[in-house]
Amino acid sequence: MLQKTYENIDSIGRAILSINAQGVHNKELAEVIYPSGEKAFAQVIALDGDQVTLQLYGGGFGVSTNCKIRFLGKPIEVGFSDDMLGRVYSGNGQPIDGGPELLSDMVRVAGPSINPVKRLIPKDMIRTGVPMIDVFNTLVRSQKIPIFAKAGEPYNRLLANIATQTDADIIIIGGVGLKYDEYHYFRERIEQAGSKNKTIMFIHTHRDSIVEGLMVPDLTLAVAEQFALQGKNVFVLLSDMTQWSDYLRQVANAQDQIPANQGYPGDLYSQLASRYEKAADIEGAGSLTVLGVTTMDDVTHPVPDNTGYITEGQFYMKDGYLELFGSLSRLKQQVNDRTRTDHRSIMNAMARLLSEAEERVKAQKFGSVKDDYSLRLLEYRKTFQKELMDPFRYLELEDALDICWDILAQHFKKEEVGLSSKLIEDYWPEQEEQNN
Template identity: 95%
Template sequence: MLQKTYENIDSIGRAILGIKAKGVHNKELAEVIYPNGQKAFAQVIALDGDQVTLQLFGGGFGVSTDCKIRFLGKPVQVGFSDDMLGRVYSGNGQPIDGGPELLSDMIRVAGPSINPVKRLIPKDMIRTGVPMIDVFNTLVRSQKIPIFAKAGEPYNRLLANIATQTDADVIIIGGVGLKYDEFHYFRQRIEEAGSKNKTIMFVHTHRDSIVEGLMVPDLALAVAEQFALQGKNVFVLLSDMTQWSDYLRQVANAQDQIPANQGYPGDLYSQLASRYEKAADIEGAGSLTILGVTTMDDVTHPVPDNTGYITEGQFYMKDGYLELFGSLSRLKQQVNDRTRPDHRSIMNAMARLLSEAEERVKAQKFGSVKDDYSLRLLDYRKTFQTELMDPFRYLELEDALDLCWDTLAQHFKKEEVGLSSKLIEAYWPEKGKFKILKEMTHE
């Protein structure tokens, strides 16, 4: 294919370049050739007649009007292979772990999502080892869900723990705007846990080009989709999608687009949706699940506000804990009636009692909490927060459910918990009985 080279660049911005060219396609990859012979890559992001706008992967630094542009006639691609497992790549898909570059089996980045006809109804649980997720807001294969958190919350530590504790076949971590110590923590945690052989990392640090940051989710999801088509259950962890949206805003502003809410582009919803909608349980193949961090000041911020319309619930992190009432997995009812017979009932009972306890906390401010049951509710709340809300405590689902029964028995009588006599007979931790039950469950 003839690759035509153009000169006479019209405009250069921080990460944007404009030039007149014919026969160019949207999302086409281009090569920027410097006067000294060095080369860099760019991608077509807008077309207006013959006027072409390109996004510079390495930023606009050093680009001058005497550079040449060669359009390559293909979209952005990344090499794919099972050999990617255990590797670390930058935001432009280049290896940064000292290993070889993949140049065969190239796949398209940011292609269309899986045909809805080929998607299955989500039906299987993903184990994370986090009680507040596994017990109270169960994660389901092919679900798309964010962690809402304020900046400074330990969400990256939580993602690293989930990456090492999940039962997914392949874990792909996409880091956008990571600090170096956060990047180092991910690598160290994964290596220490022995999960390296099933993990791939695409990392953009805060020092790298913003365009490379924009590419991270697309690279991670393109590779994840290929593994899913091979029959693997793939779990993609993205952090931070608010930072990614901020990069999107910077590029849109550089293009002089008319800004929408708080300066974000008018197509923010579509941009986020096109990434999250990659999540799918694929007929005759595997699955792709997405858990993305969305930092925020409050839920009215444009990024979490739009994200909430796209995803199937959210996990809410506050003061280092995963909140019960701020979190919601809209798909949990599809799986938690098939995990253990008591799962759904104990989940509802624990949540109801915690809600009662929160009412007592409000009443306590007026000195009206003195009765024995109310005081036990307040003690139950403390135990719940200490034993179950800690997102960094690892527990298998069965052990977490057993802990729920232990917590109820510690603070309440059988008739106070609102559970059926059949479940109480089977699971209430009476002396000697509970130990046998746990042994049977693990067998």
């Protein structure tokens, strides 16, 4: 159907424009036609009677009031196919790897989430090869969870490692505001590890339009959902959702929306939730798991604060390590009594002993740590940090659990670890105890 073309643009901002038009729908896609004949895309983001506000994919640079707007009568769509595997796309869904554009089997971007009636209770572990996750805060398929980290922490390196180590069928990486070296690190790491054939990347760099950055999570999740409906277990890795929220704030301010906390839009919670809630274990199909980086200075910042109410736990990265006590996977109890018989018990025992060791560290400052048990706790803490807390050391779950037993036997007697005699009989290393 021929769509009407409008002229006489009312106003142009950094990433938005407004125009009078009739019969337009929210989220509708539009073409911006330059006087030269070149075209760019925009999306309807607000309606006030006949006043239509659009987001400009390429930003406002070069757009003038004598440009024309043609509404296309459909929402934003992205091509979907198995041919996407191994490909790299920009924040507007265009290929940036030199390959062909996908123009068939188009699927809607930012559509509704999976019907709750079709969602299953999460029950299966998703492996990452990271001991601090797999052993102590196990991820479950269809879980949504963030990594909280300060800017400068090696969280993108961690995501790249997880992408190459996970047992998920398909990995989809969404990068928002990445530096070029971060983008190339993702590509090189995935190619070197031989994971390219099950990975798709949607990449927005810090020099691209902020509206393209806003599109990255929606494109990523739309494609992931289609693979999940085909029966695949899909793992979505997003970085960085704080940068994405900052772009959201810029657009909201350009629209003269009344700002909420620290200038963020009042619907920040809903905007974040609509993305994270795409995570689902789908009845009769596959699953979609979401792990997103949230950079922050402290947890009272609006983005991590809102994220914490949406997601099912969090991982804390500090000084290059994943913290045990600041991290929590609220769904780990769904699976870690079925991974290996000793998993839940040794996880609890190791955490309890590390907590005791942390108390001794505080007491040591006052010179009150002199007994043998306390000194062994302090040595246990050092071994724990060295063997298990490095997020870049790859270990299968079973190997990591065996190391946990070795660490216990190295520093404690059997009766000191608080584990059942049956588990000790089955798993305690056969070496002679150091502390007899």
